[in-house]
Amino acid sequence: MAKNSTALKLEDLASATPAKRAAFGGGPPPPPPVRPIAPIGSNAWLAMIMFLGAEAMFFAGLMGAFLVFRVGSPVWPPPFQPRLPATVTGVNTLILLLSAVTMRLAFLANGRGERKRLVKLLSWTAILGAVFLLIQGFEWVRLLHFGLTVSSSVYGGLFYTLIGFHGAHVLGALAWLIAVWSKARQGKYTGRNAVGLQTCSMYWIFVVALWPVLYGLVYLY
Amino acid sequence: MPGKFYSISITAAALLVQAAQVWACAVCLGDASDSAIDGYNASVLFLMSTPYLVVGSIVAGLIFTYRRARKRHEEMDAEMIGQLEWNLRRRAVDE
Numbered sequence: 001m002a003k004n005s006t007a008l009k010l011e012d013l014a015s016a017t018p019a020k021r022a023a024f025g026g027g028p029p030p031p032p033p034v035r036p037i038a039p040i041g042s043n044a045w046l047a048m049i050m051f052l053g054a055e056a057m058f059f060a061g062l063m064g065a066f067l068v069f070r071v072g073s074p075v076w077p078p079p080f081q082p083r084l085p086a087t088v089t090g091v092n093t094l095i096l097l098l099s100a101v102t103m104r105l106a107f108l109a110n111g112r113g114e115r116k117r118l119v120k121l122l123s124w125t126a127i128l129g130a131v132f133l134l135i136q137g138f139e140w141v142r143l144l145h146f147g148l149t150v151s152s153s154v155y156g157g158l159f160y161t162l163i164g165f166h167g168a169h170v171l172g173a174l175a176w177l178i179a180v181w182s183k184a185r186q187g188k189y190t191g192r193n194a195v196g197l198q199t200c201s202m203y204w205i206f207v208v209a210l211w212p213v214l215y216g217l218v219y220l221y
Numbered sequence: 222m223p224g225k226f227y228s229i230s231i232t233a234a235a236l237l238v239q240a241a242q243v244w245a246c247a248v249c250l251g252d253a254s255d256s257a258i259d260g261y262n263a264s265v266l267f268l269m270s271t272p273y274l275v276v277g278s279i280v281a282g283l284i285f286t287y288r289r290a291r292k293r294h295e296e297m298d299a300e301m302i303g304q305l306e307w308n309l310r311r312r313a314v315d316e
Contacts, residue, residue, distance in 0.1 A: 049282070056271070070260065074256055
């Protein structure tokens with residue numbers, strides 16, 4: 001009898017007869033299950049989305065300026081100007097893309113509560129980001145030796161502005177990443193409480209995703 | 222008062238004399254076959270499409286996150302109801 005009664009749906013329990021209620025152990029029906037109400041994302045997460053939208057528009061403005069001169073010039077790069085190192089930078093692009101993978105894996109590792117793996121993957125992300133910046137810096141020094149400076153031509157001015165601003169963003173992201181790494185080492189991020197890690201991860205992936213667009217536009221187009 | 226008037230007039234006259242010749246329209250480049258016009262057109266089209274791309278990406282991201290959260294909540298509901306049913310069955314069997 002009791003076994004058959006359990007086939008009742010919870011919704012039916014409120015309107016069930018006293019006999020049926022008794023089969024459930026008597027007393028009033030249990031309260032309906034309460035689901036914890038939580039927003040789909042934190043305020044910081046939403047703020048970061050807005051910030052990244054503004055950043056995207058900022059870089060779009062720079063790319064628009066580049067397009068004016070690039071499409072408007074019959075010969076590009078202009079005569080007597082050094083060619084950009086597309087192959088080395090292509091390899092560098094792969095390094096930066098790999099850092100986005102390690103960053104994402106780090107974020108997922110935190111969700112699973114794997115602290116050691118989180119710290120390790122954050123370290124790899126920082127190392128790959130630093131390698132990217134070092135290679136970029138090395139190539140810039142070479143280009144300066146070849147005579148490509150900010151004031152040498154519109155070509156140089158556009159190159160250093162566009163790529164320089166991206167480099168500055170990577171540098172800023174790297175500094176933030178090191179701070180996040182330090183906090184992760186101290187165990188300050190748990191599965192649910194990781195807003196700093198989440199926003200840093202978003203920023204890093206934005207900076208990485210922007211680079212192939214800039215590389216294609218400035219180095220290959 | 223007249224001194225102020227004279228000084229403003231002289232400054233205005235000096236500025237007018239010093240002013241360089243400028244185009245009435247900053248983007249009127251003259252010749253229609255000028256390749257710079259192609260550059261401006263490409264840039265205008267790119268910048269026109271960018272806000273749609275950015276806002277579209279944000280909206281798509283928010284919809285994706287909302288759907289994922291709703292699915293997770295439904296799973297949590299199902300889990301809680303299952304747990305409650307199990308408790309009720311155990312009570313019924315115990316009694």
